[in-house]
Amino acid sequence: MSWYEKSKHAVRFWLLRRLPACKQTVEIISQSMERPLTLRERVLLKLHLWVCMWCLWYMEHLQLMRDALRLQENETDVDVSTASLSDEARERIRRSLTNNS
Amino acid sequence: MSEPQGTAPHKSSDVSVWLERHGDYLFKYAVFRLRDTSAAEDAVQETFLAALKAYEKFEGRGSERTWLVGILKHKVTDHFRRMTRETPLEPGEDEGPEHAEFFTRTDGWDNHWNNEYAPLDWHATPAQLLERGDLWRVLSDCLSPLPQRTASAFTLREVDGLTSEEICEALGVTVNNLWVMLHRARLHLRNCLERNWFRKEPTKPQS
Numbered sequence: 001m002s003w004y005e006k007s008k009h010a011v012r013f014w015l016l017r018r019l020p021a022c023k024q025t026v027e028i029i030s031q032s033m034e035r036p037l038t039l040r041e042r043v044l045l046k047l048h049l050w051v052c053m054w055c056l057w058y059m060e061h062l063q064l065m066r067d068a069l070r071l072q073e074n075e076t077d078v079d080v081s082t083a084s085l086s087d088e089a090r091e092r093i094r095r096s097l098t099n100n101s
Numbered sequence: 102m103s104e105p106q107g108t109a110p111h112k113s114s115d116v117s118v119w120l121e122r123h124g125d126y127l128f129k130y131a132v133f134r135l136r137d138t139s140a141a142e143d144a145v146q147e148t149f150l151a152a153l154k155a156y157e158k159f160e161g162r163g164s165e166r167t168w169l170v171g172i173l174k175h176k177v178t179d180h181f182r183r184m185t186r187e188t189p190l191e192p193g194e195d196e197g198p199e200h201a202e203f204f205t206r207t208d209g210w211d212n213h214w215n216n217e218y219a220p221l222d223w224h225a226t227p228a229q230l231l232e233r234g235d236l237w238r239v240l241s242d243c244l245s246p247l248p249q250r251t252a253s254a255f256t257l258r259e260v261d262g263l264t265s266e267e268i269c270e271a272l273g274v275t276v277n278n279l280w281v282m283l284h285r286a287r288l289h290l291r292n293c294l295e296r297n298w299f300r301k302e303p304t305k306p307q308s
Contacts (some may be wrong), residue, residue, distance in 0.1 A: 022213040023204040030280070033283075065230075065291065068227035085125055093149055094120060097153055
């Protein structure tokens with residue numbers, strides 16, 4: 001490992017020791033999708049993401065899940081599951097429609 | 102209120118056709134959010150009854166399905182409101198797994214990601230996730246071990262895009278409650294999706 005690489009590692013670990021740990025950071029990441037973060041939270045998060053690839057990916061994945069799910073939602077012919085109305089339920093609904101028309 | 106008698110004869114037959122055409126879709130939609138078959142059937146029934154009543158307002162404008170889904174959305178939130186009134190959330194009620202094991206380490210880096218559970222690089226765009234085709238099935242499977250209210254909170258927020266305030270009101274939880282629920286759901290789901298998609302046991306390299 002080169003001198004440069006070694007000192008990069010040292011800085012990284014030094015920072016990671018002093019910043020809120022990943023466990024708290026993922027909570028803040030989740031909250032960042034719900035409310036504006038405070039300045040202090042933003043700075044700490046930025047620094048953490050700068051030295052922690054795992055949390056950076058975590059944040060990417062949450063956003064990716066949201067984007068994919070909302071993209072899909074606007075299409076109305078998506079098969080969410082293989083579930084279907086039972087014959088009984090269908091019959092019950094048909095009857096209630098006849099009685100109410 | 103007196104309904105005008107002798108309404109057009111095609112009205113109820115039209116709605117019956119809708120039941121054939123869209124019944125299953127609406128049911129899936131409801132079951133995915135309510136996570137309860139009989140509640141979903143009720144919501145679908147209420148939707149068609151409301152559609153029958155409001156038939157004149159529709160008059161073939163736009164897509165039937167979009168219109169019906171719009172009604173169903175309200176029925177789903179109504180259901181949550183009713184449920185909330187009947188069984189309010191107990192303080193300390195289970196909000197979902199905490200997954201403390203994700204952040205347990207024995208090398209002095211406790212509270213940081215355990216290598217076993219640390220995120221991988223997915224190299225994926227939202228469109229690519231959808232192209233997999235099994236997104237909804239996997240998501241639905243991954244949601245099932247979560248407490249019903251937590252799973253519903255996630256769906257209402259991330260799929261339907263309701264605001265925190267709307268969800269709190271419907272589910273009868275405080276905003277802090279909701280954030281804990283959403284955080285636990287995300288932590289759990291992200292890991293579950295990754296296990297399903299990106300951690301398939303690599304085939305051993307042939308030598």
